[in-house]
Amino acid sequence: MNKHRLAGVLTVALTLPLISGTAAADNTYRADSDTGIEALxxxxxxxxxxRENRLTEEQKKLLADAKALEKNLNHPFDPKKEAVPAVFEGExxxxxxxxxxxxxKGKVDILQMDARRYQGELVTGNTKRQEVDIPDKAHILQVPKNEMRITLDGYKAHYNYGKKTGSIEDATGKVGAHYITGKRFEFYPDKIVVYNGTETKCGAKKPDYHLSADKLTYYPQQKIVLENVRFHVRGKTLFTRKHYEVDTSPDKKDHVFPRVGYNSDDGAYIRWDLSFPVRPNLNVNTNLHVNTKDGWRSNYDLTWQNRGMKTGVTYGHFEDGDSKWIKKEPSVFWNYSDHIGKSHFIYGLGTEYGRWYGxxxxxxxxxxxxxLGYDPIKFHRYTLYLKTGYSITRESYDDSRVNGWSYDAVMTKDFNDRWAAYAGYHYNKKNQSNTLFDYDNDGYSKKLEGGFSYRIDDINRVxxxxxxxxxHRKWKNIDYYWYHDLHCSQIIVRYKSKTNQISLRWQFTPW
Known part of the structure; x- marks a missing residue:
């Protein structure tokens, strides 16, 4: 028998499952503003x-060990002809x-050169059939380049690293930016399927909010599909749905859970943005908004969107950053934007027609x-945004027509992790003095905006x-903000000093 008993290290070619894609953070923490502070x-x-994508100490060590393994190879590695080299360590x-x-057996550690690590007390398998089994407790860690990061602890792990498929049971951990648990995980080259699982972006031991579902399917950089899903906040089930999809593409930000708050104009309020897919690229969106002063102030739309084009019909109440309202009864819209050839210039076309009340x-x-705009221009931690446009607005009520140019130039400076500042110049021919509705309009054409932010510590920013x-050469707004992070949510307090108004908003960690 050519069977060898070793104590120490065994090096073989090994490739275990991977999922393509990278975790993307959602840029949806924002202040209600009409001062341009959204730039900060x-x-x-x-x-x-x-900070969310920062490597843990365990991940840093994995990358260092994988780099050392590559350096110590005694032959050039050809990924087209052989599996990824790996090192086995055990007692x-x-x-x-x-x-x-x-x-x-005994503190087994399997390290792959493409930054994957598998650990357990007992590991069996076959290099010719390209199989690995960890029948008892298993720890899985992978940080491959340009692919989803995975950290899981579970039981009964099995992998066919040739086909890049496998499974693990009773597991908990993190996939990308999402904290997950599940009775059973199944790995495929293009997705992960979790049965009887939970899902959240809240990293607390007892998360303030989470989803649970009979089946969750992760398509990295695309979407999460959930079947028989339940939405939970503070241990209470808010509602259930048979089918729900969350768009996790880098440019899409879903508000899965509600936002609550208070301001002087609306009183206490709750907002909840929900999307219901009808067909590919076609969604029904319900943007629920209820406040104690005006009651039901929601809006709804049926929207078709594909690449740079977006069109649909919308109905309901809309509020701008200065608490001015409009009701659309209904309104249809069409927008399209794209780069001009391969240049940095971006053009946009748009139209809207409907019955407005305000x-x-x-x-x-x-x-x-x-x-017509230009891609953000970055230099020495400065970023410059430039855009111009021309619009025509007509109203049947007074047979009015306003047409003219708009110009926008904004400069931001990201000094460091604590300090940031912005300044901008804006011109718009259309304003409250020459248009019928105040909504989304200033009382003047030319304005300057500017401000700064400072992060005091990990949980507070002003x-x-x-x-x-x-x-008219006068200040219209001088607003002060305080952002306070809780472990899974954020509170934003805004004080408008020129009108002595205060608002407070509480929102969960965004998806």
Missing amino acids: DYIENEHRAE ELVYDERDGSFTA NGVHSNHSEYGAS AVGTKYDLD
Whole structure:
């Protein structure tokens, strides 16, 4: 028998399951603002994404060990001709050269050169059939380049690393930015399927909120599909759905759970944005909003979207950053944007027509516009945003027509992890003095915006946002913000000093 009993290290070619894709953080922490301070929120959310994707000490060690393994290879590695090299370590190792079977016992550590690690007290398998079994407790860690990071602890792990398929039972851990548990995980080259599982982005031992479902399917960088799903907050089930999909693509941000708050204009309120897929690229969106002053202030839309085009019909109440409202009864819209060839220039076309109600009047409102912008220009931690546009607005109520240009130039400075600032100039021919509705319009055409933010510590940040009316040469807004992070949610307090108004919003960690 050509069976060898070893104590120490066994090096073989091994490839275990991987899932393509990278975790993307959601940039949806933001302040209600009409001072342009969302530019600072964008910077802060980039910092938040960096902190969320920061490597743990265990992941750093895995990368270092994988790099050392690559350096110590005694032959060039060709991924097209051979499996990824790996090192087995254990207190007792047995390998049969004839059939490729192996057994490893006692603090077994399997390290792959492509930054994957598998640990257990007993590991068996076969290198020719490309199989690995960890029948008892298993720890799985993978940080491959440009692929989803996975950290799982479970039982009865089995992998066919040739087909890149496998399973593990009674597991808990993290997949990308999502904390998950499940009775059974199944791995495939393009997805992960979890049965009887839970899902959340809240890392607390007892998360403030989570989803549970009979079946969860992860398509990295695309979506999560849940069957027979239940939505839980603080241990209470809010509601259930037979089928639910969460878009996890980098440019999509879903508010799976509600936001609650208070401000001087609306009183206490609750907002909840929900999306219901009808067909591919076609969704019904319900943006629920109820407050103690006005009651039901929600809006709904049926929207078709594909690549740069978006069109649909919408109905309901809409609020801008200065607490001005409009009701659309209903309104249809169409928008399209794309780069000009392979250049950095971006053009946009858009139109909207519908029955609007606001300022005590009804009107058939129509608006047409075109815009031209440029990709953000970055240099020395500065970022410059440039955009111009031309629009035509008509109202049936007073037979009015407003047409003219708009110009926007904003500069941000990301000094470091604590300090950030912004300044911007804006011009828009359309304003409250020449249009029928105040919604989404200032009382002047030219304005300056500026402000800064400072992160005090890991859970507290303060900011100031200002707006200056250049037409009448006076300050319109000087607003102060305090952001306070709880372990799975955030509180945002805003004080508008010019009008002595205060607002408070509480929202869960966004998806």
